[in-house]
Amino acid sequence: MARTPHAPVAASGDVAPAGLDLAVTAPRQRVLRRLVRRPAGIVGSVLTGMFVLVGLFGPALAPYDPFAVVGPSLAPPSWPHPMGTDALGRDLFSGIVAGARTSLLVAGLVGLMVLAIGLVVGTLSSWWGGWVDDSLMRLTELFQVLPRFFLAVVVIAYFGPGLSLLIVMLGLTSWTLLARVVRAEVLSIKEREFVEAARVAGASSTRLVLREVLPNALPAMSAFLGLVLAQVLLIEASLGFIGLGDPNLVSWGYLASQAQRFLRVAWWMSVFPGLAIAVAVLGFNLLSDAVTDVLGSSR
Amino acid sequence: MTFGYVGWRLLQVVPTAAAILLIGFLLIHLAPGDPVVALAGQNGDAEYYAFIRDKFGLDEPLPEQLATYASRVVQADLGTSYLQGRPVATIIAERIPATLLLSVTALVLSSVAGVALGSLAASRPHGLVDVASTGATLAVYAAPVFWLGQLAILGLAAGLGWFPVQGMTSPRSDATGLAAALDVAHHLALPALVLASQEIAAVFRLTRVGLLDELGSDHVRTARAKGLSARRVLVKHALRRPLVPVVTVIGGRAGHLLSGAIVTEIVFGWPGLGRLLLSSLQTRDTPVVLGIFLVVAFFVILANVGTDLTYRWLDPRVRYR
Amino acid sequence: MKLRSLVVMLSLALLTVSCGGDSEPETDATGSTEDTGNVEAGEPVRGGTLVAAIDSDPGQLNPAITTSGGVHAASELMYNGLVELSPSLEPLPELAESWEIEDDGATYRFTLRDGVTWHDGEPFTSADVKYSFEEVLLQLHSRTKASVGAALESIETPDDQTVVFRFSQPYAPLLQQLNVTEAPIVPEHIYAGTDPQENPANQAPVGTGPFQFVSYQPGQEIVLEANDDYFKPERPYLDGVVLRIIPEEANQVIALEEGEVDWIFGVPGPDLPRLEESGDIDFLQTSVNPGGANCIMTVSFNLERPIFQSPEVREAIAYALDRSQFLERVEFGQGAVAEAPIHSGIPFAHAEGLDIPDADPGRAASILEEAGWLREGDGTRVAQGVEGVADGTPLSFNFLSFPTFAQYGELFRSQLAEVGIDVSLETLEPAVFADTVFVKRAFDTNVISYCNGTDPAIGVRRMYISSNIGPIPFSNSSAYRNEEIDQLFDEAIATVDPEDRSPIYQEISEILVKDLPYLWLVETVSTRAYQADCQGFQESGHFAETAFCDR
Numbered sequence A: 001m002a003r004t005p006h007a008p009v010a011a012s013g014d015v016a017p018a019g020l021d022l023a024v025t026a027p028r029q030r031v032l033r034r035l036v037r038r039p040a041g042i043v044g045s046v047l048t049g050m051f052v053l054v055g056l057f058g059p060a061l062a063p064y065d066p067f068a069v070v071g072p073s074l075a076p077p078s079w080p081h082p083m084g085t086d087a088l089g090r091d092l093f094s095g096i097v098a099g100a101r102t103s104l105l106v107a108g109l110v111g112l113m114v115l116a117i118g119l120v121v122g123t124l125s126s127w128w129g130g131w132v133d134d135s136l137m138r139l140t141e142l143f144q145v146l147p148r149f150f151l152a153v154v155v156i157a158y159f160g161p162g163l164s165l166l167i168v169m170l171g172l173t174s175w176t177l178l179a180r181v182v183r184a185e186v187l188s189i190k191e192r193e194f195v196e197a198a199r200v201a202g203a204s205s206t207r208l209v210l211r212e213v214l215p216n217a218l219p220a221m222s223a224f225l226g227l228v229l230a231q232v233l234l235i236e237a238s239l240g241f242i243g244l245g246d247p248n249l250v251s252w253g254y255l256a257s258q259a260q261r262f263l264r265v266a267w268w269m270s271v272f273p274g275l276a277i278a279v280a281v282l283g284f285n286l287l288s289d290a291v292t293d294v295l296g297s298s299r
Numbered sequence B: 001m002t003f004g005y006v007g008w009r010l011l012q013v014v015p016t017a018a019a020i021l022l023i024g025f026l027l028i029h030l031a032p033g034d035p036v037v038a039l040a041g042q043n044g045d046a047e048y049y050a051f052i053r054d055k056f057g058l059d060e061p062l063p064e065q066l067a068t069y070a071s072r073v074v075q076a077d078l079g080t081s082y083l084q085g086r087p088v089a090t091i092i093a094e095r096i097p098a099t100l101l102l103s104v105t106a107l108v109l110s111s112v113a114g115v116a117l118g119s120l121a122a123s124r125p126h127g128l129v130d131v132a133s134t135g136a137t138l139a140v141y142a143a144p145v146f147w148l149g150q151l152a153i154l155g156l157a158a159g160l161g162w163f164p165v166q167g168m169t170s171p172r173s174d175a176t177g178l179a180a181a182l183d184v185a186h187h188l189a190l191p192a193l194v195l196a197s198q199e200i201a202a203v204f205r206l207t208r209v210g211l212l213d214e215l216g217s218d219h220v221r222t223a224r225a226k227g228l229s230a231r232r233v234l235v236k237h238a239l240r241r242p243l244v245p246v247v248t249v250i251g252g253r254a255g256h257l258l259s260g261a262i263v264t265e266i267v268f269g270w271p272g273l274g275r276l277l278l279s280s281l282q283t284r285d286t287p288v289v290l291g292i293f294l295v296v297a298f299f300v301i302l303a304n305v306g307t308d309l310t311y312r313w314l315d316p317r318v319r320y321r
Numbered sequence C: 001m002k003l004r005s006l007v008v009m010l011s012l013a014l015l016t017v018s019c020g021g022d023s024e025p026e027t028d029a030t031g032s033t034e035d036t037g038n039v040e041a042g043e044p045v046r047g048g049t050l051v052a053a054i055d056s057d058p059g060q061l062n063p064a065i066t067t068s069g070g071v072h073a074a075s076e077l078m079y080n081g082l083v084e085l086s087p088s089l090e091p092l093p094e095l096a097e098s099w100e101i102e103d104d105g106a107t108y109r110f111t112l113r114d115g116v117t118w119h120d121g122e123p124f125t126s127a128d129v130k131y132s133f134e135e136v137l138l139q140l141h142s143r144t145k146a147s148v149g150a151a152l153e154s155i156e157t158p159d160d161q162t163v164v165f166r167f168s169q170p171y172a173p174l175l176q177q178l179n180v181t182e183a184p185i186v187p188e189h190i191y192a193g194t195d196p197q198e199n200p201a202n203q204a205p206v207g208t209g210p211f212q213f214v215s216y217q218p219g220q221e222i223v224l225e226a227n228d229d230y231f232k233p234e235r236p237y238l239d240g241v242v243l244r245i246i247p248e249e250a251n252q253v254i255a256l257e258e259g260e261v262d263w264i265f266g267v268p269g270p271d272l273p274r275l276e277e278s279g280d281i282d283f284l285q286t287s288v289n290p291g292g293a294n295c296i297m298t299v300s301f302n303l304e305r306p307i308f309q310s311p312e313v314r315e316a317i318a319y320a321l322d323r324s325q326f327l328e329r330v331e332f333g334q335g336a337v338a339e340a341p342i343h344s345g346i347p348f349a350h351a352e353g354l355d356i357p358d359a360d361p362g363r364a365a366s367i368l369e370e371a372g373w374l375r376e377g378d379g380t381r382v383a384q385g386v387e388g389v390a391d392g393t394p395l396s397f398n399f400l401s402f403p404t405f406a407q408y409g410e411l412f413r414s415q416l417a418e419v420g421i422d423v424s425l426e427t428l429e430p431a432v433f434a435d436t437v438f439v440k441r442a443f444d445t446n447v448i449s450y451c452n453g454t455d456p457a458i459g460v461r462r463m464y465i466s467s468n469i470g471p472i473p474f475s476n477s478s479a480y481r482n483e484e485i486d487q488l489f490d491e492a493i494a495t496v497d498p499e500d501r502s503p504i505y506q507e508i509s510e511i512l513v514k515d516l517p518y519l520w521l522v523e524t525v526s527t528r529a530y531q532a533d534c535q536g537f538q539e540s541g542h543f544a545e546t547a548f549c550d551r
Helices: A020-035 A039-061 A092-128 A130-145 A148-159 A163-173 A176-190 A193-200 A205-242 A252-262 A267-298 B003-030 B035-040 B046-055 B062-074 B088-123 B128-142 B145-159 B177-216 B218-225 B230-238 B243-252 B254-268 B273-282 B286-314 C006-019 C069-078 C126-140 C142-151 C172-177 C249-257 C269-278 C311-320 C323-330 C361-371 C403-417 C430-439 C483-493 C498-515
Strands: C049-054 C083-085 C091-093 C096-102 C107-112 C152-159 C162-167 C211-217 C221-226 C240-245 C281-286 C295-301 C335-337 C396-401 C422-427 C445-451 C518-524 C526-531
Touching: A020 A039, A020 A267, A039 A092, A039 A267, A092 A130, A092 A163, A092 A176, A092 A205, A092 A252, A092 A267, A130 A176, A130 B003, A130 B286, A148 A163, A148 A205, A148 B003, A148 B254, A148 B273, A148 B286, A163 A205, A176 A205, A193 A205, A205 A252, A205 A267, A205 B145, A205 B254, A252 A267, A252 B145, A252 C249, A267 B128, A267 B145, B003 B062, B003 B286, B088 B128, B088 B177, B088 B254, B088 B273, B088 B286, B128 B177, B145 B177, B145 B254, B145 C249, B177 B254, B254 B273, B254 B286, B273 B286, C049 C069, C049 C249, C069 C211, C069 C221, C069 C240, C091 C096, C107 C126, C126 C142, C126 C152, C126 C162, C142 C152, C142 C172, C172 C483, C211 C240, C249 C269, C249 C526, C269 C281, C295 C311, C295 C403, C311 C361, C311 C403, C311 C518, C323 C335, C323 C403, C323 C518, C396 C403, C396 C430, C403 C422, C403 C445, C430 C445, C483 C498
Parallel strands: C049 C240, C396 C422, C396 C445
Antiparallel strands: C083 C091, C096 C107, C107 C162, C152 C162, C211 C221, C221 C240, C281 C526, C295 C445, C295 C518, C335 C518
């Protein structure tokens, strides 16, 4: 979290200025309530929820070890293998379920990295301004023009496939949008009355940022985080498709790349992994769309 | 907008480009693996490796290699391909037209369709058109581009036979002039549509959101408060600057478009930079890989600067940052 | 087949030339299909263009400076070797009309064909051969440099029609290393005095081959036209060949079915039944590839690692693996389970009656138990009193492969998991793979497609001799060290008559199966497929030399 270089202006009391809690919590509740009233919000929440649940409890759902040879080669969907089998005779449904966990892991960790970097960079540059703002924004621009997918392809091809490398690569290059959003939000919130009031009441910078400003910036961040994560899932899948996925973890992109050789003999190998990716990405997109919508109309 | 600003903005490109060169060079040269081994194939011997290393200056310390490389890049010399023995700049230049043709076609297709659809949707938010087109574009946007490509090949090329499966020209045709152009267009149609279908969603979203923002802005609110209909507000006030969102898309999504193009090229056997990148990665032809990375990064930087400048020109209220 | 006398060679030569290649010996070594060798369906028809798919953009078109399969597939039609090889690997005259072997195999005297011209009209002479070897092949063609180059003393050209190769001691495999794949001859008048790797002719080659260069569009296609002055009379039948670059296997198959191409070099196994049913497509199965012939997918055990030092673990792994499943599910039945360390495509060196441990997981488990690798439940085995291994060490190791062979790793992992062995996979591009395996030696097991080539001296010896331990890519990956084996290989290379070499290779094979430094999985073949109205294809790089299309 952002550390302030300034000494605390005053001892931080537990008593918040009157009216502040209301100002912070009221919009958040409204956002959630409005979210589930919109079709996009409902569908998005359901899809994302499904993705997360399957990712968390996948092993309990999967009938087989996704790496074990358990059936005939290239069997079409049937009762024992609802999504068919691959060339080696491995159960594709178990693979899709296991892939959800890998995708969730990538999305979750990249999401955390992106949030952390975005928050730090965005808050630092907006709160302090001046040369800090200048240099951080220059850095943001650099990362923004960095062709992320190209870089990921080149680095993973050169260093060898691995999930941790992929996560670090995507985390380090995907935060620019969030940093800008945070910066803009903080800049606008900074001047609002309740923050001014808190500042006058003697709250420290750190406390102000953590307690008052960030919670207000969070809805906007979550909207954009959804977009970023959707892109991250697609990049991960595309890397897998090019053959740069981690061979020791089942991922949807890896499954899709296996399908390429069997396009005309085993449609199921292409259709189900593709659908899984599309559903998860759609979930994130719809959710973030709905949040944007709600935020837009609540202002 | 003054020339001073243009010059200053262009000057900013230099440190960015230098940083990207540094990042690319270091990442690639610090990676494990010996480029020389790829050249030898099976049965190479130590003497052969020494010969190749010496030839490409691979025995020099890294900082020296970097300095040599950087000073060459400034003179538009991207080095020599390990594999082909030809200048990297030439090899890349051969592939740029194909990638450009694909990307620009997809960009034009998606811009026209996206802006049209986006305006339509924004004119009546949450109406039937809005919901339908939002849903459709979101669905396409969520699908991985390689998957769309696979489905398109199976359905439209191999299945219905409307389009060629892959490539840029017909191998048996010796057509010239218009016929040759039509042949290329026929091959271009499917990959361009697949790539564009993803970008439509992006343009659509940005146009729609941009217009909705515009509709929510003070002067439009004022107009609404005066009792003007939503449609009139849209046409009179918001659509005044319809180019703005499109321009933003072109600049902001240049990188995305090019990465989509790589994958599309691979699926459709389109002979552009993406295919060159992939084959060079497989053979560890590092000068070519680094060259492509730099060229792409430079395109993206220029597209961003171009966007900034155009944006400023279109909408003089926008101050830099 | 006894001595390679001048007479035998000449008569063979006449036979082939006069009969258009259809009477080549039917001793197809792989015994793989009905459709091997040259397919002749009626009278050759002149004219027409053949469109062939190749899987990578070659970048340049000089096969003498590289062993890259992509370059060779794209360029061999434009060049010749001194000899060509029949499907059973007999040397047949090509640029050399005849040859004599002197000094028990230490001297080879070649008489070159008269009246051969380069595509630009210049005459072909012995100077071209000498230049090609000394300045190009022995410098830049890594395979030829490592084999011929290491043994060769000098090349002499007494006159324009004669080339003499002198070796310090008898060198048996030379004739198998002079075809267009191993030793393409390039024109001295174009390359002399330049850097062969950067000569512009690499983009627009001048050769002696059946087809000559027209144009090359990088990433798209290479266009060739018939060489009207080709030295083999009547050939080629086609007016031209277009080599179309289609990197995805699946797309190549679709393009063949759609009629966009006439010939593809490999059909993925699962597509084979559908293509066979269509009736419009014919097939040619071969173990010859531009990258090398007679390849065996081979697992290496890093013998420098403590867990592989005891032969029990290697033997147990062999029993745990069902090699027929690799053939059926990875190669889709294209090929054969390897029955000996040396490929069956080299009949005189392929040992008979060996018993490689295979497909007995129960036996694998009991061997491991006895060796001290104990298992609880379904878990990974753990060392308990294994020599050189700390107690409690899990029986887990990594397995490296090229991305193209990833499926081997997948099945390897799955089958070994059954007996409590934990395998993690790493797929590495060839360059990184070679560096990791042969230079850094940072691996436990790997799979390599070891191509035995046309003679064991080319592609077998390198895997086993102890002097090849170290940073030589695709050599002795397991770091196998056995003095007896070293001596036997040396003996074999200096023995010229194949009949005398057979027992040596039999003995070598028996020792190798006992020691199991490697595990030989599958002899792979690839299936060429082509439109049925085209016929007359060959297995070699000159696949279209005798082809014709009746349409």
